[in-house]
Amino acid sequence: MNTTVAFILAAAALAGLAIAPLFLNAYGIGLLVGMTGYVVLASAWAMFSGPTRYVSLATVAFFGIGAYTVAVLSETLPYPLVLLCACAIGLTVALIVGLSTLRLAGIYFVIFTFGLAELIRQLVTWYEVNVTGTLGRYIFLPFEGIHIYWQLLALAAATLLLSWWINRSRLGLALRAVGDDEVVAAHAGINVSRAKLMLFALSATIITLVGAIQAPRWVYVEPAIVFNPTISFLTLIMALLGGATRLWGPALGAIPLFLLFEWLSANFPNYFSIILGVFFIGIVFFLPQGVLAKIEGLRRPARKAPPENKERSGAA
Amino acid sequence: MLIDTLITGLVAGGTYALVAMGLTIQFGISRIMNLAHGDTIIAACFASFVLFSVFGLSPILALMIVVPVGYVLSDAVYRIIMRPLVARAPNAGALEVDSILVTFGLLFVIQGVLLVAFGGNYTGYAFLNTPVDLFGTIVAANRLLALLLALVFGITLIFVLSRTRWGMTLRAVSIAPENAPLVGIDINRAARTAFALGGALAATAGVVVSMYQTFTATIGVIFTMKALIVVILGGKGSLTGALIGGLLLGLVETFVAAYIDPGLTLAATYAIFLLLLILRPTGFFGQAG
Numbered sequence: 001m002n003t004t005v006a007f008i009l010a011a012a013a014l015a016g017l018a019i020a021p022l023f024l025n026a027y028g029i030g031l032l033v034g035m036t037g038y039v040v041l042a043s044a045w046a047m048f049s050g051p052t053r054y055v056s057l058a059t060v061a062f063f064g065i066g067a068y069t070v071a072v073l074s075e076t077l078p079y080p081l082v083l084l085c086a087c088a089i090g091l092t093v094a095l096i097v098g099l100s101t102l103r104l105a106g107i108y109f110v111i112f113t114f115g116l117a118e119l120i121r122q123l124v125t126w127y128e129v130n131v132t133g134t135l136g137r138y139i140f141l142p143f144e145g146i147h148i149y150w151q152l153l154a155l156a157a158a159t160l161l162l163s164w165w166i167n168r169s170r171l172g173l174a175l176r177a178v179g180d181d182e183v184v185a186a187h188a189g190i191n192v193s194r195a196k197l198m199l200f201a202l203s204a205t206i207i208t209l210v211g212a213i214q215a216p217r218w219v220y221v222e223p224a225i226v227f228n229p230t231i232s233f234l235t236l237i238m239a240l241l242g243g244a245t246r247l248w249g250p251a252l253g254a255i256p257l258f259l260l261f262e263w264l265s266a267n268f269p270n271y272f273s274i275i276l277g278v279f280f281i282g283i284v285f286f287l288p289q290g291v292l293a294k295i296e297g298l299r300r301p302a303r304k305a306p307p308e309n310k311e312r313s314g315a316a
Numbered sequence: 317m318l319i320d321t322l323i324t325g326l327v328a329g330g331t332y333a334l335v336a337m338g339l340t341i342q343f344g345i346s347r348i349m350n351l352a353h354g355d356t357i358i359a360a361c362f363a364s365f366v367l368f369s370v371f372g373l374s375p376i377l378a379l380m381i382v383v384p385v386g387y388v389l390s391d392a393v394y395r396i397i398m399r400p401l402v403a404r405a406p407n408a409g410a411l412e413v414d415s416i417l418v419t420f421g422l423l424f425v426i427q428g429v430l431l432v433a434f435g436g437n438y439t440g441y442a443f444l445n446t447p448v449d450l451f452g453t454i455v456a457a458n459r460l461l462a463l464l465l466a467l468v469f470g471i472t473l474i475f476v477l478s479r480t481r482w483g484m485t486l487r488a489v490s491i492a493p494e495n496a497p498l499v500g501i502d503i504n505r506a507a508r509t510a511f512a513l514g515g516a517l518a519a520t521a522g523v524v525v526s527m528y529q530t531f532t533a534t535i536g537v538i539f540t541m542k543a544l545i546v547v548i549l550g551g552k553g554s555l556t557g558a559l560i561g562g563l564l565l566g567l568v569e570t571f572v573a574a575y576i577d578p579g580l581t582l583a584a585t586y587a588i589f590l591l592l593l594i595l596r597p598t599g600f601f602g603q604a605g
Contacts, residue, residue: 053409055416100593106409107349108593110416111548114351115541119586126579229537233424240417274428280421281397284414 014157021146029145033217035258036152040210041231042238042250043159047166048203050244051175052196054106058097058113059235061120062090062204064227066211068124071137071221079141083212090208091201093120098197121227128223135223141216151213156251159206163247166199175199230273234261237280243290252292320453321574322567327459329566330466331525335539336546336558337470338517344553345490345510347408348398348415352422353518354539359426360386360522361531362434368441375443375527379465383519390515394508397422402507408493423536430533440530458528465524469517470559477555486510490553545589551599561600 021029041059049056069086077085097116101109128135166172174195177185186192215221234257242253265272287294335357342350363382367373373381397418405411444458477483489496489506496503521539525531546565550557565585572584592599 053413055413057420100590104593104597107412107552108548108597110349111544112589112593114537114544115582115586118538118541119582122579122582126577126583129579130577233420236417236420270432271428273424273431277421277424277426277428280424281418284418284421285400288414 010160014153017153018150021149026145029149031259031262033145033149033152033214034262035255036149036156037210037214038234038238038254038258039251040152040156040159041207041235042242042254043156043163044203044206044210045235046239046244046250047159047163047206048196048199049239050246050249051172051179052199053179054102054109054196054200055236056113056200056203057110057232057236058116058204059207059232060227060229061113061117061232062094062207063211063231064117064120064223065090065093066208066213067215067218067221067226068211068223069208070141070212070215071139071226074139074141074216083209086208086212087205091205094201094204095197097204098200102196102200103193117227117229117232121223124223124227137221139216139219139221143216145217148213148217152210155206155209155213160247160251162202162206167247171195171198233276233280234258237276237283240280240283241287241291243292246290246292249290249292253290317574319451320455321570323450323453323455323459323463324574325567325570326563327463327528327566328570329563330463330470331521331562332542332546332565333470333559333562334466334517334521334524336543336550336562337473337555338514338521339540339543340547340550340553340555340558341486341510341517342514343547345486346394346398346507346514347402347411347493348394348507348511349412349419350511350514351416351419351540352426352536353419353514353543354541355423355426355430355536356386356390356515356518357522357525357539358531358533358536359430360519361526362430362439362533363519364523364526365439365441368443375523379520379523382523383516386519386522387512387516390518391508391512393422393515394511398511399504399508402504423540427533427536434533436533438530438532440526443527456528462524462528465520469520470555473517474555474559542585545585548589548597548599549592551601554599554601557599557601 017032021032024032041063045056045059048054066086069089070082073082073085097109097112101112125135166175174185174190174192177188177190178192178195182192211226215226218225238254238257239250240253241257242251243249261272261276264275268275335353339350339353342348342353360382363385364375364378367378367381368375398415401414401418402411405414444456444461446457447454448457448460449455450460477487485496485501486506486509488499488501489503489510493503496506542565546558546561549565550559550561565588568584568588569581573581576584
C-alpha cells in the first residue's frame, strides 16, 4: 500500500475514533478508554520486545509508577508538569534497569523485570507507611472519561507514529539485527547495548504515561491497585496475539482481547485466570508469530512459506 | 535475638535453596525457564494441607505421596507442553523465550485452579508446633524439621548428581548438549528427567513450606522470584551455588527484617541482585558464558 494513502486512512480512522465517544454512553466511553489504554501498552511493549525478543515482564511497574506519581503530585503541581515528572521517574527507573541488565544475556533482563513491579510496590508501600504515613491517596482532577480517552488516543497515535518511524530508521534496523543475531550485529558495528537501552527507555516512558493518564479514573489509588500484575500479563498476551514484530499487530491483538477479557471478567470472574492462562499457552503454541503473520501465510500458500519457527531464530 | 534471627534465616534459606535447586536443574539441563515453579510449590502446599486436614496424614508421610506425584505430573507437563516447543525451537535462545512465555501462562492456570478450589485466603495447619530450646532460644520444632529436610534433600541431590553415573549423564547434557548424543546420551530423556526432578523438588519444597508457614494461592510468584534471584546468585545451573545462595538470601532477608525494617526485605534482595549483575553476572559458582 502507498504510504500516503495509508497515512490518509489512518488520519481518517483517528478522526472517527476521536468523535466516537460523543455518541456513546458512559459505559461505552469506559470501554474505549480501557481499550485505547491497552492498545498503547501493547504497542509500546512491542516497540522494545518485538524486534529485540527480550520478554519484558515489567509493564505494570512503569504503569504503576505513572499512576502513583499522579496520585502523589496532582494536588501540588499543574497537570502537564505532573505528567512530565511521571515520565522522568519512569525514564530513570528504565535506565537503571536497562543499564544493569541489557548488556547481559536476555535471561537476566527477564528475571529482573519479573520482580520489578513487586519491588517497587513494596518500596512505595514502605515509604508511605513509614515516611508519609498515608497509604492510599485520592485523585481529584477535573477529568471525565472522555478527556482521558482523548489523551490516550493522542498517545496511541504518537506511539504508532513513533514505531513506524523507528522501524524505518537506523535504530530500527539495528534492533532487528540484534534480534536476529546479537553477535553478528555487534560485529557489524552496532552499539548493541546502547540501541537496546534507548528503545527500552522509550517504551517504558510511554507505558509510564499510560499509567499517569489513566490514573484519574480510579479516584482512589493504592499500591496494590496500580501495581496489579495482571496488567503486565494482558499486555504481553495482546502483543503476542497480534504479532509483536508488526506495526499494527499489538493494536489488533489488544482490541478483541480487551473486549473478550471484559466479558470474561463480568461473566466468569472465578475462572478468569484459568481461561487467561490456557489462552496464553494456546497463542504460544499455535500463533507464535501472531495473527497477522498467520493470515499472510494463509493468503500466500503458493509461495513456499518458510517454517514459522525459523523466523524466531536468534533470540538472545 | 541474634541466634533467633540466625535460625529463622537458616530455615527460610533452606526452603529457598530447595526451591532454587529445582529451578536451576530445570534451567541448566532442560533449558526451560519455568516461571510456574513457585505455583507448583503452592500446589504442593495445598496438597499436603488436604492430606493433613482431611486424611490426618502427617507431612512426613505426605512427602511420600506428594513428591512422586510432583515428579509424574512434571514429567507429563514436559511431554505435553515443553517437548513440542523444544522440537520446534531452532536454538537455545528461541526455546528460552518460548519456555518463559508458556510457563507464564501455566502460572496463571495453576493459580486459577488453586483459587477456584481453595479461595484466596491464607491457609495453614498446625504440625509439630512444639517449642524446642536451642542455644537458649525457643524455636518451633516444625521449623527445625523444615531446615533439616531441606538440607538433607539438597545435599543428597548434590551428592547423587556429582557421584553417580546417572548424575553424570545429566551434567553432561547441561554442559555440552551438542556433544552428549555422541557418547550415547538420550538428550530428550535427560531433559525430561531433569524437568520432572525439578518438579519433584518443588513438591518437596511445598510440603516443607506448608509445615511452618501459611500460604495463599497467589504467593507462588514470590517463590519463583526469589528462586530466580538465587539461581543467578549461585550461577545458572549450579546446585551448590543454589544451596549456598538460598541460605544466604534467607539470612539477608531475616536480618534486614529484624534489624532494619520488615518492609525492606525485597529491596535488600534486589540490592544484592543489582550488585551481582554489575560485579559478577555469572554468579558465585557459575562459568562464564
